[in-house]
Amino acid sequence: MSRRARLWLLALGGAPLAALLVAACLRLPAFGGPHHPYGDRAVRAALGRRTANTVASVNFDQRAFDTMGEMAILFAAVLGCVVLLRQARDEHRERPSPAEVARPVRRYALIVLPVALVTGLYVIAHGQLSPGGGFQGGVVAAGALHLLYLGADYAALERVRPVETYEAGDALSASAYLVLGLAGLLAGTAFLANTLLPYGTFNTLSSGGTVPLLNAAIGVEVACAVVVLLARFLDQAVEIEEGNGP
Numbered sequence: 747m748s749r750r751a752r753l754w755l756l757a758l759g760g761a762p763l764a765a766l767l768v769a770a771c772l773r774l775p776a777f778g779g780p781h782h783p784y785g786d787r788a789v790r791a792a793l794g795r796r797t798a799n800t801v802a803s804v805n806f807d808q809r810a811f812d813t814m815g816e817m818a819i820l821f822a823a824v825l826g827c828v829v830l831l832r833q834a835r836d837e838h839r840e841r842p843s844p845a846e847v848a849r850p851v852r853r854y855a856l857i858v859l860p861v862a863l864v865t866g867l868y869v870i871a872h873g874q875l876s877p878g879g880g881f882q883g884g885v886v887a888a889g890a891l892h893l894l895y896l897g898a899d900y901a902a903l904e905r906v907r908p909v910e911t912y913e914a915g916d917a918l919s920a921s922a923y924l925v926l927g928l929a930g931l932l933a934g935t936a937f938l939a940n941t942l943l944p945y946g947t948f949n950t951l952s953s954g955g956t957v958p959l960l961n962a963a964i965g966v967e968v969a970c971a972v973v974v975l976l977a978r979f980l981d982q983a984v985e986i987e988e989g990n991g992p
Contacts, residue, residue, distance in 0.1 A: 788808060795807060795940055795945050795957075796955070797953065798875045802874045802879050803957060806956070806957045807940045814923060817920060817964060818920075821917075821971065823975075824975055827978050831982055847898070851896060851897065852896075854897075855896040855897030856893070859891075859894060862890035863887055863891070866884070866888075869886060870887070870961065870969075871883075871951065873961040875949060875953075879965070880963070881964060884967070884971075885968060887965075888972035891903070891906060891973060900980070900984050907977060909973075909974060912977070915969075918966075919963045920963075923963040926942075930942060938960075940955040
């Protein structure tokens with residue numbers, strides 16, 4: 747495709763998008779004004795369904811379908827990474843030699859690892875109650891596992907990180923999110939509608955209806971996805987070498 751054709755294609759796609767953005771910006775309320783209809787309605791809806799964290803209510807209740815799209819983007823990114831970084835025919839694996847780790851680094855990493863892991867799981871579990879949630883907690887939990895690479899060596903990390911298990915966890919958690927959405931249709935309501943479970947007591951772990959379940963599914967999916975991504979990149983950097991394959 748020529749440069750001129752690419753520019754025309756960009757203009758055809760970008761012009762309608764620019765027009766929509768301009769139209770949306772012209773209808774925005776004044777900055778710093780007293781009237782915030784979206785925020786007021788979001789807070790009212792969150793409190794009405796016993797969800798203390800309004801952001802979690804927006805992500806997993808009011809706009810749960812949008813969150814499914816974000817999950818799909820991450821899932822597709824992991825799938826693409828696995829395909830692109832798979833071992834090629836002209837590559838072979840070499841076991842990495844044990845790395846020399848400074849004692850302060852080793853000590854700090856091994857002490858922080860369980861604290862970071864518990865923190866990540868706590869953020870996931872309390873996503874409907876306090877700031878954070880599945881996206882943030884999943885990244886923290888996945889990052890915590892890789893402190894073992896800094897505190898010990900790559901072999902130790904591989905023992906607690908069977909990649910196939912995390913790949914299956916990624917797929918199962920993404921499927922669980924979809925199943926919860928389809929359950930709403932089977933119950934006679936809308937897809938991902940928060941009507942399947944009782945809303946519970948405000949500010950408790952069992953509050954929010956399906957919000958905690960969707961949040962947990964996202965937390966597991968993000969944690970597994972980050973582990974798989976880092977595993978593939980670390981394999982390329984540490985184990986896979988160019989040479990004559992089988």
